[in-house]
Amino acid sequence: MYSGVPQEERARLRRERLIEAGIDVFGRLGFAQATMRDLCAHARLSERYFYESFRNTQDVFDTVCKQLIQGLMDTIRNAITQAPLNERAMLEAGLRAFLQFMKDDPRRVQIVLIDCVWMENLKMRDGRSELLTYQHVIQTLTQGFYPQLSADIDVKLAASGLVGTAIHTAIAWSHEGFKADLESVLKHNLSAWAGLRHWMKLSTTGKNATPNQAELVAHVRNVFKTD
Template identity: 35%
Template sequence: MEASATTAPNEHEAVAKPAAKKTASRSVSKRRSFKGLSLEQRQNERREKLIEAGLQVYGTQGFFSVTVRDVCNEAKLTERYFYESFKRSEELFKTIYLRLIEQLQQNILAAVMQSKAEAKLMIEAGLTAMFKSLQDDPRMARILFIDAILVHEMHGNTINEAVSRFDRMIQAFMMLMFPKKPVPKTDLSLLSTGLNGFVTHIAMRWVIGGFREPLSQVLAACQVAYLSILQWMEKEPQD
């Protein structure tokens, strides 16, 4: 009888321990996963919400008129989640800026590659894609061609890298148009930078002016530089 009495509590205890472990395991699982999403997935989801919110408020109100709280209100998140992904507003702005630059470049490249393999048509397609992208999304236009110039932290490497990307894209485009033309690489590089600056300043004026000039007029102005260089490159080399 004594042995039996002693054994019973141990059996209950043995049954209770696995149950306790299962409860603890479920508790940890709930902390790690919510609505089928892992902690990392939820963090990425919140980050994307902040980026989209930043695009909206920066692109409509301007960087200097927006606070972290404004971004969080737009994203419907608390401020602690902002600092989970970004150290400060400038870091969010930089992320949005680089994403928009990449998007704009992809739009231009896609348009050029889809056009007929004729230099003038490729020029028109690329420029149209660029300016239509800005016109269709004024938020992109404002961030890239107004606020990016004004935000101090954007000066230096970030803007220089974005400019270099477009320089390289234009140079590749010119080499595509004239694969057999013996133009020194350094000349193409300088010409590409010049074309980039020409179009960028026209774009800045157009955006700052609220897209006042008709798109056709802006495109015609930009094509002047491209077509002039095109004409120069088509000439036979002089003896």
């Protein structure tokens, strides 16, 4: 015990300080320029305590990136599951939540959309990339809305392209200091999605081309694993 705080709790708090330091240091400097000394200085901890929780700077970055991505996915999930149960409304809600999440803390753009995306692309080959989570959500939602979609459309490939569009739009927006209105940026994003939606509708066959509301509710809950 020290000042009434158990050793395990003090270690946990030091780890949290280093993670918070990581968000600020990586968000301002970028992963390539950040050093262990930068992290320790920001957290006001010695190198001894750094190695108590992390192996190296990459280890801190991976932890920070995973935490921010989880926060992003939770935000998108909440927005989509609370939106009216139709494709357009859910799409807008998810994209709006994504853009707002980045605008709320510009450091997230550098970490999640630039450095993390670059590193995650290296993991794509063995399927370990967190980016696949974004693609899986888009792919499975789309398949639920268009269960009789023509085999001519590769939904997985299309989802990858749409994720890329959202990411690069947000990066460009941040580089301009988020000057443009969020709703205006959202419309630019939706224009790319509109083309795919039109193509999907033209390529969907059968009288029961779209599922009923009960089926959609079940599908959306399954995608996001909600009750």
